[in-house]
Amino acid sequence: MATATATKIRPEGSWLKRWAPLLGVALIVIYCLAPFYWMLVSALRRPTDQFDNSFIPRPFSLDNIKDVFKDGTGFGRGLLNSLLVAGSVTILTLLIGLVAAYTLARLDFKFKNLVLAIIITTSMFPGISLIVPLLKLFIDIGWINTYQAMIVPSLSFALPLAVWTLTAFFRQMPRELEQAAMVDGCTPAQAFRKVILPLAAPGVFTTAIITFIAAWNEFLIALSMVQIKERQTANVIISQFTGTSGRDQPFGSQMAAGVIVTIPLVIAVLLFQRRIVAGLTAGGVK
Amino acid sequence: MSASAPVADRPVNKAPKSGKQRRHDEGTGKLAAILLSPTMLVLGLVVLFPIVMALRESLFQAGGVDPETGFVNEGSTFVGLKNYADIFSGPTGERFWNAFYNTTFFTVTCVILETILGVAMALVMHKAFKGRAIVRASILVPWAIPTVVSALLWKWIFQADGAANAIIGRQILWSTEGWQSVLSVIVADTWKTAPFIGLLVLAGLQTIPADVYEAAKVDGASAWQQFVRITLPLVKPALLVAVLFRMLDTLRIFDLPFVLVGPRKESVETLSMLAYDEAFNTRYGPAAAYATILFIYVAVVAFAFVKLLGADVLGDAVQKKKNNNKGKRVRKAPAGVPEAGLASGGGA
Numbered sequence: 001m002a003t004a005t006a007t008k009i010r011p012e013g014s015w016l017k018r019w020a021p022l023l024g025v026a027l028i029v030i031y032c033l034a035p036f037y038w039m040l041v042s043a044l045r046r047p048t049d050q051f052d053n054s055f056i057p058r059p060f061s062l063d064n065i066k067d068v069f070k071d072g073t074g075f076g077r078g079l080l081n082s083l084l085v086a087g088s089v090t091i092l093t094l095l096i097g098l099v100a101a102y103t104l105a106r107l108d109f110k111f112k113n114l115v116l117a118i119i120i121t122t123s124m125f126p127g128i129s130l131i132v133p134l135l136k137l138f139i140d141i142g143w144i145n146t147y148q149a150m151i152v153p154s155l156s157f158a159l160p161l162a163v164w165t166l167t168a169f170f171r172q173m174p175r176e177l178e179q180a181a182m183v184d185g186c187t188p189a190q191a192f193r194k195v196i197l198p199l200a201a202p203g204v205f206t207t208a209i210i211t212f213i214a215a216w217n218e219f220l221i222a223l224s225m226v227q228i229k230e231r232q233t234a235n236v237i238i239s240q241f242t243g244t245s246g247r248d249q250p251f252g253s254q255m256a257a258g259v260i261v262t263i264p265l266v267i268a269v270l271l272f273q274r275r276i277v278a279g280l281t282a283g284g285v286k
Numbered sequence: 287m288s289a290s291a292p293v294a295d296r297p298v299n300k301a302p303k304s305g306k307q308r309r310h311d312e313g314t315g316k317l318a319a320i321l322l323s324p325t326m327l328v329l330g331l332v333v334l335f336p337i338v339m340a341l342r343e344s345l346f347q348a349g350g351v352d353p354e355t356g357f358v359n360e361g362s363t364f365v366g367l368k369n370y371a372d373i374f375s376g377p378t379g380e381r382f383w384n385a386f387y388n389t390t391f392f393t394v395t396c397v398i399l400e401t402i403l404g405v406a407m408a409l410v411m412h413k414a415f416k417g418r419a420i421v422r423a424s425i426l427v428p429w430a431i432p433t434v435v436s437a438l439l440w441k442w443i444f445q446a447d448g449a450a451n452a453i454i455g456r457q458i459l460w461s462t463e464g465w466q467s468v469l470s471v472i473v474a475d476t477w478k479t480a481p482f483i484g485l486l487v488l489a490g491l492q493t494i495p496a497d498v499y500e501a502a503k504v505d506g507a508s509a510w511q512q513f514v515r516i517t518l519p520l521v522k523p524a525l526l527v528a529v530l531f532r533m534l535d536t537l538r539i540f541d542l543p544f545v546l547v548g549p550r551k552e553s554v555e556t557l558s559m560l561a562y563d564e565a566f567n568t569r570y571g572p573a574a575a576y577a578t579i580l581f582i583y584v585a586v587v588a589f590a591f592v593k594l595l596g597a598d599v600l601g602d603a604v605q606k607k608k609n610n611n612k613g614k615r616v617r618k619a620p621a622g623v624p625e626a627g628l629a630s631g632g633g634a
Contacts, residue, residue: 024410025417032424032481037433038440038449053452100325109318119325122333126584127539128558129577130332132565133339156332163325207297217432219541224562235434239545258435265430273423280482281489 036262043256050252064256074229075257078237082261085150085222085233086215092151093158093211101166101193106175117166123160127220130156135224136285149225150233158211165210168282169203170196206279209272213265234261234263337581343574344369364570369575382576385560389580391468392543392556393536396475401529404483405475409517412486412491425481433478437545440474444546467547467554475542479535482530490524491517530591537584557583577631 045052046061068075104116134153135144143149173196181191197204222233229237238257241250269276334410347360347369373382411421428436443449444460452458460470494517503513518525540558547554557580564573 021410021414022416025414025421028407028410028421028481028484029424031477032428035436035439035443035477036427038443039435042442049374051447053449096324096328099321103318107314107318107321110313115322115326119329122329122589124534124584124588125333125337126558126577126580128538128540128561128565129340129574129581130336130575132570132577133336133343134332135565136343136570137336137339153332155328156320159325159328159332175335213430217434219432219434219545220558224565235432238438239434243550249441251438251445254438257440258431258438262431262435265432266427269426269430271422273419274428276426276490277422277485281486 036266038139039255039258039262043259044250047252063074064252065260067250067253068257068260073237073241073253074232074259075234075237077230078232079173079260081147081231082216082233082235084252085147085154086212086218088147088151088217090159090208090212093155093162094208096155096209097159097162097166098197098204102170102196104163106178107169118159119163121163125156127157130226131221138225141244143225145226145228145231147231150218150222150231153221153225154215157218158215161214162207162211165279165282166200166203166209169200169207169279172203172282173199197248202275203279206272206275207277209268210279213268216265340574340577340581343570344578345571347571348569365571369571370579372572373575373579378572381555381560385555385557386583388468388554388557389537389539389558391584392471392539393533394474395472396536397477397529397532399472399476400480400483400532401525403480404528405487405521405525407481407484408491408521409513410488411488422485428478429482429485431478433541434545436474436478437542440470440477441546444470455538462547463551463553465553467551471543471546471554475536479532483525483532486524486528487521490521494520506531526591526595530588533591534584534588537587538580548623 041055041057042050043064044057044060044062046059046065047067049057049059049061057202067073096127100119104112131151138144138149177199178186178188178191181195182188186194217235218233219235219239222236223239226232226236230238234257238254238261241257243256290476345366347365348362372378407425411418414421431439445451446457446459448460450460458466460466488535498516498520499512502516507515538558539556540562543551543554543556544559544562549555549559555563557576561573561576561580564570564576
C-alpha cells in the first residue's frame with residue numbers, strides 16, 4: 001500500500017521539483033543577461049541601424065567598435081589610464097592590506113575588534129564627503145589631473161575591502177602551519193613569507209580580482225579629480241562621448257565602448273566565478 | 287592543538303619554541319600596532335583627514351565681499367554654521383530637501399525591491415542543482431559591469447524609441463524628468479544589485495544543515511512555515527549584512543542617476559549629486575556642508591540598523607567558520623551532519 005502511493009506521488013512531485021527550479025534558473029539568467037545581451041547586440045549593429053530593435057544584429061558590423069577607437073575619442077588612452085589606475089590601486093592595496101589582514105587574523109591584542117570595526121566603517125563613508133576636501137587639497141598641491149589624484153583616494157574603498165576579505169581568508173588557514181614552520185626554525189616573518197603567503201595565494205589572487213574590479217568601476221573620483229582627456233579613465237570618457245551628429249547621443253559607440261570596458265571583467269568573472277563568490281561571501285557572510 | 291603534541295616530543299626545538307611563544311604573546315600589542323600602522327596611516331590620510339577637513343571646510347565660504355574694506359576676498363572666510371543654516375532654508379533649502387527625499391526614496395524602494403528579488407533568487411538557486419555554475423556566473427555579470435556602463439545601457443533601453451518602449455508598446459520619455467526617470471533609476475539599480483543580494487543570501491542558505499528541514503518535515507511543517515520559521519531566521523545574519531551594505535551604498539548613489547538621467551534633474555538629484563554640483567562650481571563650503579550632512583545621515587542609518595536589528599557586521603561567527611572548515615577537511619564519513627551544508631556550499 002505504502003509503496004503504491006509512493007510510486008504514484010513521486011513522478012508528479014519530481015516533475016514539479018525538476019522543472020520549477022530550472023524555470024526559475026532560466027528566469028534569473030535571462031534577468032541578469034538580457035540587458036547585457038542588448039548592449040552587445042547594439043554594439044554590433046551598423047551605426048545606421050542603431051534604432052533597429054531586432055534580436056540579432058543584421059547585417060553584423062564592427063563599425064561601432066572601430067568608431068570607438070577613432071582618433072579624437074581618447075578611448076584607447078582611457079583604457080590604458082583605467083588599467084594603470086586600477087592596477088596601481090590593486091597592487092598598493094595588496095601590499096598594505098596583506099600585512100594588516102594577517103595581523104588581524106592571527107594576533108590577539110586589545111582593541112582588535114575596534115580596529116576591524118574602524119577599517120570596515122571607513123569603507124562605508126560616502127565618497128563625496130571625502131572628495132570635496134581632497135579636491136581642494138589637490139588643487140592646492142597641484143595634483144589635479146594627475147594619476148595619483150585618482151589612485152590615492154581610491155584606496156579609501158579598496159583598502160578596507162581587501163583587508164576584510166583577506167582577513168577572512170587568513171582565518172580559514174590553520175594556525176598550526178606557522179607553528180610548524182617556526183618549530184623548524186623560521187622566524188614569524190619567514191613563516192609568513194615562506195609558508196603562509198604561498199598557501200594564501202588563491203585568496204590573495206581572489207582579493208586582487210575583486211579589488212581590481214572595484215577600482216576599474218570607480219567613477220566619482222576619476223570624474224572629479226581629472227579634467228583633461230589624456231588622463232581620464234575609460235568610464236569617464238564613455239560617459240562624455242559626444243555624437244558626430246550634434247546633439248544625438250552616440251549610443252552605438254557608447255554601447256561598443258561599454259562592451260569593451262566590460263568584456264575583460266566578464267571574462268574574469270566567468271573564469272574565476274567560484275573564487276569571486278568565495279571572496280565576496282567570505283567577508284559578508286559567515 | 288593536534289600539532290602541538292608532536293611538537294612537545296621534539297627535544298631540540300622545545301625550548302626556543304616555548305620561549306618564542308611567550309615573547310610572541312607579550313609583544314603582540316606592539317607588534318600588531320607596527321603591522322597595522324601602514325593601513326591605519328593610509329586610511330587616516332584618505333578617510334579621516336578628509337572628513338575632518340570637510341567639517342572645517344563646511345564652516346567657511348569662498349570669496350565674498352569683505353564688509354570692512356569693500357574688496358573681494360581672495361581666500362575663504364569663516365562663516366560659522368551659515369552654510370548649514372543656508373542649506374535648510376530658502377531656495378537652497380528646497381533643493382536640499384528634494385535631494386534628501388530622493389536619496390531616502392531611492393534607498394528605501396531599491397533596498398526593499400532588491401531584498402525581495404534577491405531572496406527569491408537565492409531560494410531558486412538553492413533548489414536548483416543543475417546549472418548552478420551558469421547561474422552564478424550570470425549573476426556576477428551585472429555586478430561586474432561598471433555602474434557608468436550600466437547607466438548608459440539602461441539609458442539606451444529607455445530611449446524614446448528604445449527597447450523598453452518597444453516592449454510595452456508605448457511612447458514614454460523615460461530618462462528625462464518626472465516619475466519615469468525615477469522608475470528608470472530604480473529599475474537599473476535593482477537589476478544591478480538584486481543578484482548580488484541573492485548571492486550573499488545563497489551563501490547564507492548553504493550553511494543551513496539539511497537535517498533541520500528534515501526534522502521540520504517530519505513535524506509536518508508546510509513550505510511557508512519552513513521558510514518563515516527556519517530559513518529566514520537562519521539566513522538573517524547574512525541578509526542583514528547584505529541589506530546594510532546595500533543601504534549604505536544607495537544612500538551615496540551618484541553614478542547611476544548622474545549618467546542615466548543627468549545632473550541637476552530635480553526628480554533624481556541625490557545628496558551626492560548635489561554636493562558634487564556645488565563642488566564642481568567651486569562652492570566648496572556649501573559642498574562640504576552637504577557632504578557632511580550626507581555623512582552624518584549615513585552614519586546614523588548604519589548605527590540605527592546595527593543597534594536595532596543587531597546586524598553582525600564584525601562577526602564573532604568567524605570562529606565557528608574555522609571549526610567548520612576543519613570539519614570539512616576531514617569529511618570522509620558522509621554522515622557528518624553539521625558539515626553537510628557547508629561542505630556542499632564550499633564544494634559547489
